[in-house]
Structure formats: structure tokens, C-alpha cells
Amino acid sequence: xxxxxxxxxxxxxxxxxxxxxxxxxxxxxxxxxxxxxxxxxxxxxxxxxxxxxxxxxxxxxxxxxxxxxxxxxxxxxxxxxxxx
Amino acid sequence: xxxxxxxxxxxxxxxxxxxxxxxxxxxxxxxxxxxxxxxxxxxxxxxxxxxxxxxxxxxxxxxxxxxxxxxxxxxxxxxxxxxxxxxxxxxxxxxxxxxxxxxxxxxxxxxxxxxxxxxxxxxxxxxxxxxxxxxxxxxxxxxxxxxxxxxxxxxxxxxxxxxxxxxxxxxxxxxxxxxxxxxxxxxxxxxxxxxxxxxxxxxxxxxxxxxxxxxxxxxxxxxxxxxxxxxxxxxxxxxxxxxxxxxxxxxxxxxxxxxxxxxxxxxxxxxxxxxxxxxxxxxxxxxxxxxxxxxxxxxxxxxxxxxxxxxxxxxxxxxxxxxxxxxxxxxxxxxxxxxxxxxxxxxxxxxxxxxxxxxxxxxxxxxxxxxxxxxxxxxxxxxxxxxxxxxxxxxxxxxxxxxxxxxxxxxxxxxxxxxxxxxxxxxxxxxxxxxxxxxxxxxxxxxxxxxxxxxxxxxxxxxxxxxxxxxxxxxxxxxxxxxxxxxxxxxxxxxxxxxxxxxxxxxxxxxxxxxxxxxxxxxxxxxxxxxxxxxxxxxxxxxxxxxxxxxxxxxxxxxxxxxxxxxxxxxxxxxxxxxxxxxxxxxxxxxxxxxxxxxxxxxxxxxxxxxxxxxxxxxxxxxxxxxxxxxxxxxxxxxxxxxxxxxxxxxxxxxxxxxxxxxxxxxxxxxxxxxxxxxxxxxxxxxxxxxxxxxxxxxxxxxxxxxxxxxxxxxxxxxxxxxxxxxxxxxxxxxxxxxxxxxxxxxxxxxxxxxxxxx
Numbered sequence: 001x002x003x004x005x006x007x008x009x010x011x012x013x014x015x016x017x018x019x020x021x022x023x024x025x026x027x028x029x030x031x032x033x034x035x036x037x038x039x040x041x042x043x044x045x046x047x048x049x050x051x052x053x054x055x056x057x058x059x060x061x062x063x064x065x066x067x068x069x070x071x072x073x074x075x076x077x078x079x080x081x082x083x084x
Numbered sequence: 085x086x087x088x089x090x091x092x093x094x095x096x097x098x099x100x101x102x103x104x105x106x107x108x109x110x111x112x113x114x115x116x117x118x119x120x121x122x123x124x125x126x127x128x129x130x131x132x133x134x135x136x137x138x139x140x141x142x143x144x145x146x147x148x149x150x151x152x153x154x155x156x157x158x159x160x161x162x163x164x165x166x167x168x169x170x171x172x173x174x175x176x177x178x179x180x181x182x183x184x185x186x187x188x189x190x191x192x193x194x195x196x197x198x199x200x201x202x203x204x205x206x207x208x209x210x211x212x213x214x215x216x217x218x219x220x221x222x223x224x225x226x227x228x229x230x231x232x233x234x235x236x237x238x239x240x241x242x243x244x245x246x247x248x249x250x251x252x253x254x255x256x257x258x259x260x261x262x263x264x265x266x267x268x269x270x271x272x273x274x275x276x277x278x279x280x281x282x283x284x285x286x287x288x289x290x291x292x293x294x295x296x297x298x299x300x301x302x303x304x305x306x307x308x309x310x311x312x313x314x315x316x317x318x319x320x321x322x323x324x325x326x327x328x329x330x331x332x333x334x335x336x337x338x339x340x341x342x343x344x345x346x347x348x349x350x351x352x353x354x355x356x357x358x359x360x361x362x363x364x365x366x367x368x369x370x371x372x373x374x375x376x377x378x379x380x381x382x383x384x385x386x387x388x389x390x391x392x393x394x395x396x397x398x399x400x401x402x403x404x405x406x407x408x409x410x411x412x413x414x415x416x417x418x419x420x421x422x423x424x425x426x427x428x429x430x431x432x433x434x435x436x437x438x439x440x441x442x443x444x445x446x447x448x449x450x451x452x453x454x455x456x457x458x459x460x461x462x463x464x465x466x467x468x469x470x471x472x473x474x475x476x477x478x479x480x481x482x483x484x485x486x487x488x489x490x491x492x493x494x495x496x497x498x499x500x501x502x503x504x505x506x507x508x509x510x511x512x513x514x515x516x517x518x519x520x521x522x523x524x525x526x527x528x529x530x531x532x533x534x535x536x537x538x539x540x541x542x543x544x545x546x547x548x549x550x551x552x553x554x555x556x557x558x559x560x561x562x563x564x565x566x567x568x569x570x571x572x573x574x575x576x577x578x579x580x581x582x583x584x585x586x587x588x589x590x591x592x593x594x595x596x597x598x599x600x601x602x603x604x605x606x607x608x609x610x611x612x613x614x615x616x617x618x619x620x621x622x623x624x625x626x627x628x629x630x631x632x633x634x635x636x637x638x639x640x641x642x643x644x645x646x647x648x649x650x651x652x653x654x655x656x657x658x659x660x661x662x663x664x665x666x667x668x669x670x671x672x673x674x675x676x677x678x679x680x681x682x683x684x685x686x687x688x689x690x691x692x693x694x695x696x697x698x699x700x701x702x703x704x705x706x707x708x709x710x711x712x713x714x715x716x717x718x719x720x721x722x723x724x725x726x727x728x729x730x731x732x733x734x735x736x737x738x739x740x741x742x743x744x745x746x747x748x749x750x751x752x753x754x755x756x757x758x759x760x761x762x763x764x765x766x767x768x769x770x771x772x773x774x775x776x777x778x779x780x781x782x783x784x785x786x787x788x789x790x791x792x793x794x795x796x797x798x799x800x801x802x803x804x805x806x807x808x809x810x811x812x813x814x815x816x817x818x819x820x821x822x823x824x825x826x827x828x829x830x831x832x833x834x835x836x837x838x839x840x841x842x843x
Contacts, residue, residue: 002670002740003691005634005684007608011536011661013616014646014653031616039563041615046652084651 016046018054024075025059034058049073050081090135098141099148102129106149109192110156110185110234123192131195142200146227149193153234157182157241165246172253175246176274182238183281190231197229232285239282239293247297250275254298255305261340262309273344280346291348299349303356306337310360318365323372327387330361334391354394362391373402377409386448399454407458410441414466427485430478435509438463460516467516480519484526486510491531491546492539500545507549511556518812520557521779525772527553529620531565535572536612536661543569557809567618575612578646582611585645605638608665613646613655621658628706629659632688668724671744677724678752682707682715687724695739698732709734722753776811780821783807785830788841796837 015031022029023046033040034056047057053075055063064071064080073080105126108116118126133141160178167174190197204227228236243250254275257267279294310333317329334357341350362369369388376384385402392399414437421429441459449455467479490498490506498506517523534540547569554562583601590604601609614621631639643655659681666684668675679687685705689696696704702712713732719725723744728737783806788794794802803818822839825831831839 002668003687004667004669005607005632005664005688006667006676007665008610008635008638008681009536009538009663010609010611010639010642011614011621011658012611012655013614013619013621013658014650014655015616017652017654038560039567039615040617041567048652 016054018046019052020054023056023059024053025055025063028056030054030056048083050083051076051078088131090137091132092138093132093136093141095133095136095141095144098129098133099145102126102133102145103148103152106152106189106192107156109188110153110182112181112185114181127192127194130193134195134200140200142196145196146200146230149230150233150237153237154241157237161242161246164242165249171249172257172275173268173271175242175250176271176278178242179238179274179278182234183278186231186234186238189234190229193230201227201229228285235282235285243279243282243293243297251298251301255301258302258340258344259305259309261343262337269343276344277346291346294346299346299352302345302349303352306353306356307360310337310357311364314361314365318368323368324376324381324384324387326365326368327384327391331387331390333361334358358391358395363395363397366397370401374405374409377402377405380444382444382448389449389452393452399449399452403454403458406441406455407462410437410459410462411465413437414462415469418466418469419471427482428489430482431486431510431513434463434466434513437466438512463513464516464518467513468518477517477519479513480517480522481526483510483513483517484523484530487527487549488530488534491541491549492534493541500542503541503545504548507545508552511552514553515556520561521775521810522769522772524561524810525620525768525775528564528568529768531568532620532661535568537663561810564618567615571614571618572612575614578613578649579610581649582609582642582645586641589641605641606634607638609638609642611642614658621661627657627659629682629685630704630706632685668744670740670742673749675744675746676750680715682711683719683753686712686715686719690725690740695737697734698736698738699734701738702734718753724753776813776817777821777824779810780807780813780818781825784818784821784825785841788831788839791841793834793838793840796839799839 018030020030023034026035028034030046031040033044036058037044045057046054047060048054049060051073053073055074060074060080060082063074071080072078104116105118105122108114108118130145133145160182164171164175164178208226254272257272261267261272276294276298279298280291283290283293313333314330318326321329334354337357338350338354341353345353369392372384373388376388389399389402392402414434417433417437418430421433423429438459441462442456445451445455445459468477470477487507487510490503490510514520514523531546534546540546550562550565550569553565586601586604587599591599601607639657646653646655662681663678664681664684665676665678666687668677682705685707686701689701689704693700698712698716701716702709705712707715716725716727716732716738720727720738723741725738726741728739780803783803784799787799787802787806799822800815800818804813807813822831826833826839829842832842834840
């Protein structure tokens with residue numbers, strides 16, 4: 001071996017794992033924040049439902065809290081259950 | 085003491101007794117002394133006259149006293165008028181005596197004053213109040229207290245007929261004082277002040293007599309004197325000498341005012357002097373001003389400032405000239421800068437200029453705010469000047485570079501306080517930037533490089549600077565920068581946790597708890613995990629890059645570790661920002677070189693081959709061909725590799741250089757060439773333009789949301805006010821943004837020049 005790798009200083013950015021580009025409620029990309037937040041990232045997380053739909057946590061919670069009776073996913077009208 | 089009971093009194097008999105005392109009191113003993121007993125007696129005599137039965141003699145007493153005072157004044161007037169040379173001193177002598185006497189007399193007539201004069205005055209107020217018929221000549225002069233009556237007599241009988249002669253003499257005396265002849269100060273002041281004192285009882289226009297009879301002729305004479313004096317001086321002196329001379333003249337005249345005049349005249353005389361000596365010769369000042377500024381004759385400029393500041397012309401002309409001059413010097417200096425260290429030279433030149441003129445303004449112009457703001461304006465034009473065909477000023481980039489050079493670890497050791505001081509002074513320049521967003525962009529980029537490459541001199545210094553920027557531009561401006569620091573802190577913590585994770589995964593026995601990363605994974609391994617939007621990192625295009633074998637395991641382990649720690653997130657590797665240290669053992673000695681990931685990947689291919697074509701390398705590591713060419717070229721530039729053609733083609737044969745030699749054994753090679761860096765600044769300019777459009781759209785929407793309907797011009801104005809902190813938007817770009825928002829149906833046009841917000 002003429003040339004050996006001694007050290008690696010890696011840089012990575014993290015993104016939310018999503019199955020869509022943008023949030024179905026606020027229409028903002030998941031890489032950006034919901035309309036209420038100033039910055040994306042830690043403060044504006046993405047929430048996945050059992051129905052495989054995902055939204056900004058702030059958006060879906062607002063939606064769920066505004067529903068009187070059934071808590072339904074705004075995309076598929078199935079019952080909304082958040083995945084951990 | 086006799087009874088106070090009113091009794092019958094023969095007026096003539098009693099008056100002749102009272103008169104004797106009155107005469108002695110008013111003349112302060114010139115016509116016989118009045119002792120205490122007599123004084124007491126006369127006091128009661130006046131009382132008895134006033135309360136006499138069957139009828140009060142008050143009215144007669146008043147009239148007789150008035151007649152006496154008039155006669156007394158007439159005789160003094162005769163004396164004064166006939167004394168030729170000594171008129172002023174005789175006047176003052178009589179006046180001093182009469183003034184004191186009249187005060188005493190007023191006390192002697194206390195009963196008459198309170199019980200006759202005051203009551204009659206009150207009655208007149210009630211019954212004779214005729215608002216539309218006042219100042220009627222046929223009405224008797226109103227009753228006044230005896231003291232006041234005495235002063236009125238003096239005014240009427242002595243001052244009125246003699247004032248022209250008196251004033252003429254006064255002006256002569258003052259003129260003599262001006263040409264340094266000896267004059268009697270007490271006499272002059274006494275005469276002048278008599279014009280004020282004689283009216284002291286009046287309720288209105290106390291100064292009318294003084295101002296009309298004396299002050300206005302005085303001002304006229306003063307004006308004429310200094311007009312001549314000014315012309316005379318200017319005929320034999322140059323402007324600098326003239327200013328020095330007239331400052332002395334004006335000082336003298338101020339002193340003279342305090343010697344002779346009533347305080348209300350000080351400023352009037354001063355203004356008259358300035359008018360004649362300064363304002364009348366403003367053209368002379370004007371023509372000299374620019375030259376003095378260029379020659380930096382600070383003494384002369386200080387004099388000019390002192391002279392012009394209090395005039396109505398003011399210092400605008402000087403301020404303007406200074407500003408032009410600073411701007412001109414600044415432009416010349418900035419344009420003549422060249423050399424490697426342009427950013428440092430640029431900032432230090434500007435700071436030097438700024439400090440110099442701050443001092444000049446402090447020493448010469450008494451820190452006058454108008455001059456301070458002229459310096460600010462001049463600095464702003466220098467800083468924001470667009471040289472050549474550039475669309476933007478160079479200053480934001482240079483200043484960011486300067487900050488970078490301060491905050492980057494370097495051989496030049498400087499103490500923390502020195503660094504902070506320099507950073508603080510760079511803020512001075514920052515404040516002048518129009519395009520603060522440009523600065524932010526460059527600053528962010530360089531900060532990212534410092535943080536990722538661990539080149540930052542200290543986190544304290546970094547945070548110090550960001551705090552300062554925040555103080556000026558607000559939270560929004562530095563939000564991203566603050567979040568970058570946060571990511572670095574989080575990543576440091578992650579690396580420690582990752583090492584623990586690797587130990588627990590890879591070593592079964594507890595004895596290996598102290599193993600290093602190199603022991604466990606074959607190389608030292610550090611990771612920064614960043615939040616995408618806070619860092620100036622480009623979106624990665626689909627990445628086909630084939631990792632060097634040695635890196636596969638650590639990276640996959642880290643991904644697994646990260647996934648466990650944060651669910652719902654995935655990592656995207658930014659190889660273009662990552663770097664690696666390699667050890668080259670095929671040369672005269674071992675070299676440790678830090679380089680980019682792709683450079684490292686290219687170089688590692690030569691472990692198994694002496695030479696490779698570009699195509700072969702491309703197949704081995706699978707990166708974009710343009711990117712690959714750059715990497716290979718940079719390695720050829722660094723002399724690690726040798727190409728067989730000067731221009732790279734797909735068939736170029738690249739071979740490893742076995743003759744490589746360097747003095748240093750541990751170093752770093754640049755990731756991109758200089759040409760690339762220039763291109764970089766161009767592309768970031770485009771990115772900034774895009775950012776501005778987004779920012780302006782947000783501002784417009786915010787304004788329109790609040791105002792609902794707004795005229796075009798008001799909207800433009802408001803947008804400029806709100807974005808000034810960041811940059812000065814052109815009208816053109818604002819219009820463009822409004823168009824975009826109309827297309828996106830945020831706004832609509834109501835009439836030609838009015839917009840409304842669509843909710």
C-alpha cells in the first residue's frame with residue numbers, strides 16, 4: 001500500500017425520511033418548515049401516521065385538534081394514528 | 085405718640101412741612117438731612133393728610149408731590165443739559181441720587197400708595213374698563229405709586245428731551261473703548277442701565293425705552309464699525325490671518341457687551357459682529373474652505389468652524405466639502421490597493437481613514453453631529469462604490485474575508501482581546517454596507533469552512549462576532565449562524581457517543597474499552613451532522629460515488645448508529661465538504677496530506693496501478709466527469725500525479741509521481757483552484773439575487789397583509805424601509821417581486837397604481 005487513509009472527517013446533512021416531497025396540509029416541502037415555524041429541522045419535525053402519510057407535526061396536530069369527533073387523516077380519511 | 089384718630093388738617097400748612105422732608109429725601113440729603121424722628125413724623129403727617137376730616141387731602145397731596153417732582157427734575161435737567169463735557173457723569177450722579185431717593189420716597193408715602201393709589205386703581209379697573217376706548221388722550225394719566233411716578237417724571241422730563249445727546253455721547257464713548265482709549269466704565273454702564281431701570285415698574289415693554297432709544301442705534305453703530313474694520317483687515321490679511329484676527333475682535337466685543345450693556349443685548353451685538361465680519365465675507369471663507377481641508381490646516385478650520393457655526397449661513401458648506409474630500413481620498417486609497425492581502429489592506433485602510441477623521445472631527449469640529457454624519461456618508465459611498473462593471477460592491481466580500489482571516493487559526497499569534505478589538509472595528513465598516521446580505525452570505529460560507537475544517541481560532545471569538553452582528557441586524561440575520569454553532573456542538577457530542585457505540589459493537593471483551601477509533605476501524609473518524617437549511621451546502625445531485633473500501637464500514641456503522649438515535653431521519657453525505665488525511669509512503673519519506681474526499685478516492689486508485697486513464701478512474705469511483713477532471717487536475721497541480729497531455733481527455737494517461745519532494749511532511753492541498761473560487765463568488769451573487777427576491781416577496785406579503793390596500797409608491801417606500809437593514813433593493817427588483825406575487829395570486833391590481841391583498 002503506497003497510500004494509506006489515516007483519517008476521515010465526514011460531513012453529512014440529515015433529512016426527514018418521508019414518502020412525499022411536501023406536507024399535504026401546508027404544501028411546504030419537508031425540507032422546509034411548516035408555515036408557523038421560522039426554521040426547519042429539530043424544531044419542526046415530521047410525523048408519520050400508520051396510514052403511511054406524513055405531515056409536519058405542527059400541521060397534523062393542528063388539524064387533529066380542530067376535528068370534533070373522529071380524528072381522520074386528511075389524505076386518506078382513515079383514522080389517524082401516529083407512528084412513534 | 086399722638087392718636088391715630090383722623091383730624092381736621094390745614095393742607096397748605098402741613099404740606100410745606102412735608103415738602104421740606106420730601107426735598108431732602110429725593111436728593112439724598114443735598115437739601116438738608118432727615119433724621120429718624122423726622123422721618124417717623126412725616127410718615128404720620130402723610131397718614132393724617134390722607135385720613136383728614138371732613139375730606140381727605142390724598143388727592144391734593146398726590147398732585148402737589150407730582151408737581152414738586154416735576155419741578156425737581158426740570159432743575160436737574162437744566163444742570164445736565166448745560167454741562168457740556170461732563171454730561172454723562174453729571175447725568176449718572178443725579179440719576180444715582182434720584183433713583184435711591186425715589187425708592188425712599190416710595191416708602192415714606194406707603195400709606196398714600198396703599199390706601200389711595202391702590203384703591204383708586206382697583207376702582208378704575210371696575211368702572212372705567214373700556215376695552216374699545218383705551219389710550220384716549222383726554223383721559224388723565226392713570227394713578228401710579230409715588231416711586232413709579234418719580235421715575236416717570238425722570239423719563240418724561242430728563243430722558244426724552246436729552247436722549248439723543250446722551251446716546252450720541254454713549255456711542256462715542258463705546259467707540260473710544262473699541263479703539264482702546266480709556267473710558268469711565270461705571271459712568272457709561274450707569275447711563276445705559278438707567279434706560280432699563282427707569283422702566284422697572286412697568287408691566288409691559290420694560291425694555292422698550294432701552295431698545296428703541298439706545299440699543300438699536302448701538303447695533304447700527306456696531307455694524308458700521310465692524311463693516312469698516314472687516315474690510316480694513318481683509319485688505320491686508322489673508323483668510324487664515326483674518327479669521328484669527330476677527331475671533332479676537334469678537335471676543336473683545338463680547339467682553340465689552342458684558343462691561344456696558346443689559347444682558348439681553350449680548351447676543352444681538354454678537355450676531356451683529358458675526359453678520360458684518362463673517363456673513364458679509366462668506367465668499368472669502370467659501371473660496372478658502374476647500375483648500376484648507378485639502379491642506380488639512382486644522383487650526384484654520386477650527387477657527388472657520390467657530391465663526392460659521394453660530395451664523396445663519398451655518399456649516400453646511402464645510403460639511404459638504406469635508407464629505408467630498410473624505411470620499412475622494414477614500415476612493416483613491418481603495419483603488420490603489422493591490423497585493424495578496426487585499427481584504428486586510430482594504431479594511432485597515434478604511435479604518436485608518438475613519439479613525440483619522442473621527443479624531444479630526446473631535447479636535448476640530450467639536451464632535452459636531454453634522455460632521456460625524458458627513459463622515460458616515462463619505463464612508464458609505466466609499467464602501468458601497470461599485471468599481472468597473474461589477475453589479476455589486478466588493479466590500480461585503482472583502483470584509484467577510486477580513487473577518488475570516490481574524491477568526492481562522494494562523495501562525496500570527498494574537499491575544500483574544502486583540503482579536504475582539506479588531507472584530508469590533510470591522511463592525512464599524514459593516515455598518516456602512518448597503519448589501520449586508522452579501523456579507524452574510526460570504527461570512528456564512530467562510531464560517532462553515534472554519535467550523536468543518538476545525539480552523540476556528542475559538543468559539544468565544546466566533547460567538548462574539550455573531551452577537552455583534554445580531555445587535556445590528558437582528559435575530560433573523562444571524563439565526564443561521566447561531567444554528568451552525570449548535571450543530572457543531574451536537575456533532576462533538578455525537579462523535580463521543582459514536583466511539584462508545586463502536587467499542588460496544590466491535591469489541592467483545594471489556595478490556596478493550598480504551599481502544600481508539602483507529603484501533604477499531606482502521607482510521608480516525610469524525611463526523612459533522614448538519615441541518616440542511618442552516619449551512620451553505622448545495623443540494624447533492626444523485627450520488628453514484630463508490631466509496632473507498634476502507635470507508636464503507638465506518639460510514640454504514642455511523643448511519644446505523646444515527647438511525648437508532650434519531651428515528652425518522654436519514655443522512656446524506658456531503659463528500660465535497662468532507663476531507664481526509666492520507667499518508668504517502670512511496671516517496672523519499674512519509675508525507676501526511678489533508679485533502680478532499682474525491683481527491684483521496686482518486687489517489688487511492690494508484691495503490692494498485694502505476695498509471696490509469698481518466699476513463700478507468702471514472703469507472704472505478706463513478707463521479708461526474710466534470711467533477712473528476714477538476715479533482716485530477718488539482719492532484720496534478722499538487723504534483724502527486726502526472727498527466728501525459730496538457731489538456732485532459734478521456735484517454736489521458738495519468739501516472740503516479742514517484743519523484744515527489746516537499747520540505748514539509750504534513751500539509752494540506754486546496755480543494756479547488758483559484759479560478760474556481762472566482763466562479764464561486766459569481767455563482768453566489770446569483771444565489772443572493774434569488775434570496776433577495778424571496779425576502780422581498782415575504783416583506784411585500786407582510787406589508788399587504790397588514791394594510792390590505794396600498795398605493796404603488798407607498799408600497800415601494802415601505803418595502804425599502806423594511807429591508808434597509810439588509811440591503812438597498814432597487815425599484816426594478818421590487819416591481820418584479822410585485823409582479824411575481826400578482827401571478828401567484830397573493831395580490832391584485834385594483835386601479836393603475838393601487839394593489840390589494842388577496843386573503
